[in-house]
Each structure stands twice: as C-alpha cells, then as structure tokens.
Amino acid sequence: MRLKLGICIVSIVFLTLPAFSRKISKSFFFPSVQASEKKGIPGKWKHWRDFVNEYFRYPLPPMGEAPKSYKGAERSLSPERCGSCHPEQYEQWRTTLHARAMSPGVYGQLVDMWKTNPGGAQSCNECHAPLAEQQKRAKQSAGPPANWRKNPVHDPELEMSGLACASCHVRDWRVHGPRKKETPEGVDDTTGNGPHGGVERTLFFSRSEFCMSCHQHTFPGPNGKSIQNTYNEWKNSLWGEEGVACQSCHMPDRAHLWRGIHDKDMTQSAVQIDVSLGAEARGEIVTAEIKLTNSGAGHYFPTYITPSVDVISELEDKNGRRIPGSRQINVIERKLSSDFSREIHDTRIPPQKSITFRYRRGRREDAARLRVRVHVRPDAFYHNFFIEFLKNPAISSLARKFITQARDIAASSGFDIYDEKFELKN
Numbered sequence: 001m002r003l004k005l006g007i008c009i010v011s012i013v014f015l016t017l018p019a020f021s022r023k024i025s026k027s028f029f030f031p032s033v034q035a036s037e038k039k040g041i042p043g044k045w046k047h048w049r050d051f052v053n054e055y056f057r058y059p060l061p062p063m064g065e066a067p068k069s070y071k072g073a074e075r076s077l078s079p080e081r082c083g084s085c086h087p088e089q090y091e092q093w094r095t096t097l098h099a100r101a102m103s104p105g106v107y108g109q110l111v112d113m114w115k116t117n118p119g120g121a122q123s124c125n126e127c128h129a130p131l132a133e134q135q136k137r138a139k140q141s142a143g144p145p146a147n148w149r150k151n152p153v154h155d156p157e158l159e160m161s162g163l164a165c166a167s168c169h170v171r172d173w174r175v176h177g178p179r180k181k182e183t184p185e186g187v188d189d190t191t192g193n194g195p196h197g198g199v200e201r202t203l204f205f206s207r208s209e210f211c212m213s214c215h216q217h218t219f220p221g222p223n224g225k226s227i228q229n230t231y232n233e234w235k236n237s238l239w240g241e242e243g244v245a246c247q248s249c250h251m252p253d254r255a256h257l258w259r260g261i262h263d264k265d266m267t268q269s270a271v272q273i274d275v276s277l278g279a280e281a282r283g284e285i286v287t288a289e290i291k292l293t294n295s296g297a298g299h300y301f302p303t304y305i306t307p308s309v310d311v312i313s314e315l316e317d318k319n320g321r322r323i324p325g326s327r328q329i330n331v332i333e334r335k336l337s338s339d340f341s342r343e344i345h346d347t348r349i350p351p352q353k354s355i356t357f358r359y360r361r362g363r364r365e366d367a368a369r370l371r372v373r374v375h376v377r378p379d380a381f382y383h384n385f386f387i388e389f390l391k392n393p394a395i396s397s398l399a400r401k402f403i404t405q406a407r408d409i410a411a412s413s414g415f416d417i418y419d420e421k422f423e424l425k426n
C-alpha cells in the first residue's frame with residue numbers, strides 16, 4: 001500500500017479518496033471571477049469554470065473517424081503530423097516535459113497497473129496522456145478489473161507521445177486555440193472553415209485557469225494546503241492579483257517551452273541570492289547571512305513537494321580544500337510524511353518573499369573563505385521513490401527495466417544555480 005500511495009504526489013488522493021475528491025466542487029476552492037468579466041467574452045465559453053469543466057472533462061470521449069473534409073495530415077492526432085504544418089510549436093514542444101509525460105518513470109508504473117488496477121492507470125493518464133486513443137484499456141461497465149477490455153481505439157505510438165498537441169487543442173476533431181493576437185477585444189474570431197475546418201478560439205487558452213486541471217488539486221491537503229497547489233499559490237500572489245498568467249512566464253510570446261525546475265536558466269531566474277559576511281568575522285568565529293528571495297516564480301519556490309533545493313555553506317582553506325566540520329546545509333522543500341497525511345516541514349519561499357539562513361561556525365586558523373553553493377535536485381522525491389519501488393520483488397521485468405532507467409535519470413538531474421566564494425577578513 002505504501003508504494004501505491006507514493007506513486008505520484010498528484011494522484012495519491014485520487015487513488016485513496018476518489019469519492020471524497022469528486023464530492024468537493026471546484027467552486028468551493030476557487031473564488032468567483034468578477035461579474036464584469038462575464039460580459040462581452042467572445043467565443044463559446046463565457047466563464048472559465050465552464051471552459052475548464054467541459055474542455056478538460058475526463059475521461060475524454062474517443063474522437064472517432066476524422067470528418068470527410070479533413071485531408072492528409074489533418075486526419076491524424078499525432079504531434080509529428082500537426083508539426084508538418086506547425087513546425088515552430090512542434091520543435092519547441094518536443095524538447096519539453098509535456099512531450100515526455102509518458103516517461104520511463106510513468107510508463108514503468110503503468111505497464112503493471114493497466115493489468116492490476118486499470119482505473120488507477122487511467123487516473124494517471126488524466127494528466128500524463130489524457131486522450132481516449134492513448135489508453136491501453138477501456139471500461140466496459142462499472143465494476144472490477146474484469147470489466148475492462150482492450151481499448152479498440154488504442155494507438156500505442158500516440159500513447160508514448162505523452163501530453164500531445166491534441167490533448168490541449170482538439171476535442172471531437174475540432175481544433176481549439178487562443179484568440180489571434182491581432183483580434184480586437186470583444187470580437188469573436190472563431191472560424192468554421194479553412195485548414196482543419198477552422199479553429200474554435202477562446203481567451204481561456206491565455207489564462208492561468210487553462211493549466212489548472214493538471215497543476216492544481218481541487219481537494220485539500222495536509223496543513224491546509226493542497227499537495228498540488230500551484231494555481232492557488234499564484235492566485236494569492238502579486239502575479240495573480242495583476243493577472244500575470246502562467247503563460248507569461250512558461251509560454252513567453254506563446255512559445256511551447258514550459259521550462260520549470262528542471263531547467264537551470266529558468267530556475268536561476270526565480271531567485272535572487274544575497275550573501276553577507278558578518279562584521280564580527282575576525283578572530284574565532286565566522287558568521288554570514290544567506291538570503292534567498294523568490295523574485296521570479298509566480299508561486300512558491302519550488303511549487304511541488306518533489307524538488308529539493310540545498311543551500312550549502314562551508315569554509316575552505318586558501319587552496320580550496322574543505323575545512324572539516326564547517327559545512328551547513330539548509331534545505332528548501334515541502335516535506336510530507338510517507339503516507340502524505342502530515343506536513344513535516346515547509347521551507348519553500350512564497351512569491352515575493354525571502355528566507356534567510358544564518359551561518360555560524362568556529363574559525364580554524366587556515367580558513368580563508370566561505371563558499372556558498374545552491375544546488376537544485378528537481379527529482380529528489382522521485383529518486384527515493386524509484387529506489388523503494390525497485391525493492392518490490394513482484395514487479396514485472398518490463399517495469400523493472402523502465403524504473404531503473406527512471407532512477408538513473410532522476411539521480412543525474414541536479415545542477416547548481418549559485419556558487420560563490422567570500423574572502424574572510426583577517
């Protein structure tokens with residue numbers, strides 16, 4: 001049970017409390033949009049809540065046969081085929097974690113789960129591969145696993161594409177997208193003909209609510225904070241107040257890049273780091289203040305319980321050798337108990353806020369400088385989780401192969417965003 005609970009931070013409550021999670025309505029957690037917003041919104045949806053509920057309803061129905069008017073590449077849901085006409089978005093998308101959402105770490109768990117717990121597997125795919133055509137099995141009737149059969153519309157290649165273009169853009173073969181940048185406010189620029197029968201356009205593609213169904217839990221978590229709480233963190237921040245959407249930072253100029261904590265430049269842009277040596281650092285002691293400010297993330301730094309950020313301070317001699325016993329490590333992370341029921345600590349930095357760590361150590365004669373390093377481990381939680389997972393003798397050899405690969409990827413995804421040395425005064 002423990003392994004199953006730990007499978008993914010975002011899904012555990014789905015798996016353990018499905019009835020509970022469905023009972024709580026979205027409106028309970030999300031404040032209502034201003035009344036003035038409702039008027040004059042062009043397109044099919046007038047309120048973001050209707051858009052989110054309808055557009056990301058799950059499971060998505062199969063698309064069926066493409067309309068007769070669709071020709072050639074238009075008849076395909078595969079990202080490569082969309083890319084033949086939209087090369088820019090395709091070239092960007094394929095470098096992202098959205099394209100790798102059916103990664104070895106996910107697939108390695110799903111191979112066995114489709115056999116033993118198909119409902120669980122499908123619930124993972126709600127975020128990792130939501131199209132009906134990506135599901136290995138389909139539910140025939142309500143009830144136990146016996147009522148699941150091979151999915152007649154399963155497309156194995158599409159399954160491995162993870163979060164494909166069509167997951168975000170296509171429903172019932174109708175292509176949906178944002179409003180054209182040049183369309184004047186209030187004018188509906190939805191079209192019903194042209195390539196792929198035109199485009200259903202709505203401004204909700206450009207709003208934070210678009211990202212919500214996969215990046216925000218609608219049910220509570222330990223210590224009053226959902227386990228996945230990114231939208232609420234954003235909404236309650238200056239960024240949310242000012243309406244600076246997720247897309248402004250994660251899709252600048254509509255680029256399909258979605259860089260996050262796995263990317264060094266993006267992570268560096270999130271925090272400002274100031275180190276000041278204490279004035280009393282003469283004689284026998286060294287003191288310093290290391291201040292990190294979340295100036296560039298639109299939510300907590302970091303937003304999930306899966307990464308850890310280590311602030312490592314230590315003394316060196318003049319040849320760069322570490323002085324034993326001088327190392328201090330402060331960790332920035334949200335840590336939960338292994339069953340996810342309790343919060344152990346939360347040292348993450350809220351948007352626009354700072355955290356200050358104080359360093360104080362005895363000074364050995366040969367200490368020449370203080371070195372401060374900030375090391376990011378984007379997959380800290382998953383690395384441990386994969387190690388534990390592999391201890392289970394019951395997993396299939398295919399699962400073992402993929403999870404071993406995932407463990408090695410997670411072990412090597414760390415990087416430094418800061419590494420500076422400060423000369424001690426004599």
Ligand code: HEC
Nearest residue numbers: 073074076077081082085165166169175176177191195199
């Ligand atoms: C045969 C070429 C072709 C294929 C294949 C194709 N598209 Fe398009 N698509 C276009 C063209 C041309 C437009 C511009 C239409 C317009 O301005 O109304 C467009 C418009 C769009 C838009 C609206 C944004 C914009 O640039 O105006 C989106 C979103 C979109 N396509 C997504 C997709 C997705 C997703 C797929 C794959 C499932 C796909 N397209 C497959 C040619 C294609």
Ligand code: HEC
Nearest residue numbers: 007008010011103105106109123124126127214304306382
């Ligand atoms: C509500 C959306 C959602 C659901 C449901 C969900 N995930 Fe995830 N998953 C995410 C997001 C977002 C991330 C990336 C953030 C992170 O590291 O946690 C992620 C990350 C992961 C990762 C680590 C990254 C990787 O690709 O190796 C694994 C493994 C994973 N999920 C497995 C699962 C499994 C198995 C399930 C079902 C039991 C599941 N997820 C259900 C959204 C979801």
Ligand code: HEC
Nearest residue numbers: 079082083086089090093163164165168178205206247254
């Ligand atoms: C995670 C969801 C998601 C995925 C996956 C995705 N898109 Fe998009 N796409 C969006 C959003 C959101 C916007 C609008 C961004 C904005 O308005 O700031 C958009 C905008 C677009 C546009 C319009 C760009 C413009 O300049 O007006 C095109 C074309 C497009 N996407 C095609 C694709 C193609 C092709 C793929 C796959 C290779 C793809 N998208 C994958 C969410 C997605």
Ligand code: HEC
Nearest residue numbers: 097100101103127128210211214246250258259260261262
């Ligand atoms: C259909 C579900 C879905 C939607 C919609 C979606 N995402 Fe994601 N997103 C995921 C999953 C799943 C992952 C993790 C994939 C993995 O690592 O296996 C992810 C990963 C990411 C990451 C990378 C995180 C990292 O650890 O580096 C960023 C950034 C991100 N998403 C931003 C967005 C933004 C912004 C939007 C809205 C425009 C959005 N996503 C919409 C499911 C979704």
Ligand code: HEC
Nearest residue numbers: 211215231234246249260261270296297298301302303304
């Ligand atoms: C002001 C810019 C900004 C805005 C707005 C913003 N982000 Fe981020 N986001 C970042 C930066 C910078 C990072 C990398 C540092 C970090 O992980 O906090 C990041 C990281 C992430 C990650 C990586 C996982 C993690 O643990 O941090 C996800 C997922 C994500 N953002 C999703 C979102 C979503 C969803 C929204 C909207 C509700 C959003 N972001 C709004 C700047 C922004």
